Amino acid sequence: MSQDAAFLTDFHHAATIGATDNDGVDRQAATDLDGDVRRWFAGWFQDRGRRVLVDEIGNMFGLFEWREGAPFVLVGSHLDTQPLGGRFDGSYGVIAGMHVAAQIDEAITAGDQEAPRYNLAVVNWFNEEGARFAPSVMGSSVFAGLFELEQMLDVQDLEGVSVRKALADIGFLGSDDGPEAVGYAEIHIEQGRILEREGIDLGVVDRSWYTQKLDIEVLGEQSHTGATAMADRRDALVGASEIVLMVRQVTQDFPEEALVSSVGQLVVEPNSPIVVARRVHLVADLRSGDPEIVQQARQTLLDKIEALAARDNLVINVKDFDVRPIRHFPTAGVELAESVVEGLGLTSRRVQTMAGHDSVALNTMVPSAMLFIPSVDGVSHCEREFSTDEDMVKGLAALKGLVQEMLSGKFVDDGR
Known part of the structure; x- marks a missing residue:
């Protein structure tokens, strides 16, 4: 051979x-x-x-x-x-x-x-x-x-x-x-x-x-999907879903392919078909050949997440994670x-x-x-x-x- x-x-x-x-x-x-x-x-x-x-x-x-x-x-x-x-x-x-x-x-x-x-x-x-x-x-x-x-x-x-x-x-x-x-x-x-x-x-x-990840925890309140009035819900999964879209949309603030970003994993609790989610954990991954672009995107996301938390009565904890120069x-x-x-x-x-x-x-x-x-x-x-x-x-x-x-x-x- x-x-x-x-x-x-x-x-x-x-x-x-x-x-x-x-x-x-x-x-x-x-x-x-x-x-x-x-x-x-x-x-x-x-x-x-x-x-x-x-x-x-x-x-x-x-x-x-x-x-x-x-x-x-x-x-x-x-x-x-x-x-x-x-x-x-x-x-x-x-x-x-x-x-x-x-x-x-x-x-x-x-x-x-x-x-x-x-x-x-x-x-x-x-x-x-x-x-x-x-x-x-x-x-x-x-x-x-x-x-x-x-x-x-x-x-x-x-x-x-x-x-x-x-x-x-x-x-x-x-x-x-x-x-x-x-x-x-x-x-x-x-x-x-x-x-x-x-x-x-x-x-x-x-x-x-350059790589920058954000460890994001969205906290709402667990409740019944069928019995809780919409106005009374604090749905962590809805909040997390908006963050997923934010992470994708932030790439449009920069030239094409200058920034790539995504959320690849969601952990939903309690993950029951008849329970409004009380907690979602996700990690956002931001990468660029220019560290300044990543930092600008990070700040945009932090500002939007803060506004989301206030609007929907959620607690959203964000930590920097796995930052690589x-x-x-x-x-x-x-x-x-x-x-x-x-x-x-x-x-x-x-x-x-x-x-x-x-x-x-x-x-x-x-x-x-x-x-x-x-x-x-x-x-x-x-x-x-x-x-x-x-x-x-x-x-x-x-x-x-x-x-x-x-x-x-x-x-x-x-x-x-």
Whole structure:
């Protein structure tokens, strides 16, 4: 079997773990299915005689050690998914990293290349998606020192299960120290349509967008849907519904696509068909390449929410949540990635990532680089998410070239 075929075989096999009826994957963090894919990941390395570490937040590291005592370049992404999510988001980057490591190791074993300056660790970061446990990008942020470990272990899902208990239940509440990292590389699907629209092979990420979330609690009064006069109702769900529309409408105050915003989750209490809702919890997500735009949108929403609360006799509590500044990826890494792509005869362009990724967290800790491959129709976080085998293989080659350079010290040594 060729190296590309071996990669595609593993990629498509992993997509069967938690597969949905419509070719997606539902494999949320620290569920039984996440445990299944984690055991597959660990077994892949163990079959090759390689150690696997699991740290205290559940991050997994498969180690290729060629120089005793040398630190590690990290490569990877995440294997958890959104509910009814896609096969590609996260998983592509992990499995590409696995096969990059295997191909480099095969060349070293065969004597076709010398052992590089640094060792290599392939990473499956815990709870990147944040679907079951908020905030997202949890495991890599703990590793990078951005989130506090004990606080994250105490986070609970909607059923009251903590991260600590969920990881223990599937056997991945680890105790290992993670490897000493000197650099990080990640490849991912674009989750947008720039590359597809422009017919470009790969995107080289040069910065992330500013993110601001608002944690919103709407408090009304529980009452009978059939017996309470309309004038006497304090309906938290009606108030929350207006806020959902406000969050969408605020984008119209700015140039097209300058701001994206949405509410993705509502928790309604008591959620009975004959009871006016007494409480609704929701999170608004605001993102832009310009922090000032986000701040203006935030203030507009706060003003409108205050007026709504007064008008409808509601109590609405709003807290800032998961605020993430713009992170610029090092120019040396961007230029190195562009050079690698050009050397393969492929095309690239610089892109910004609107979504959060593990590379954004790692970029605060060690020199980091990120590549994108095209997404068909720009669709993501749903079962229809798709990238072609051809594009995945091109990305695999680019990632291998980038990692090879980083293992030799290129760009990585800038941060040491």
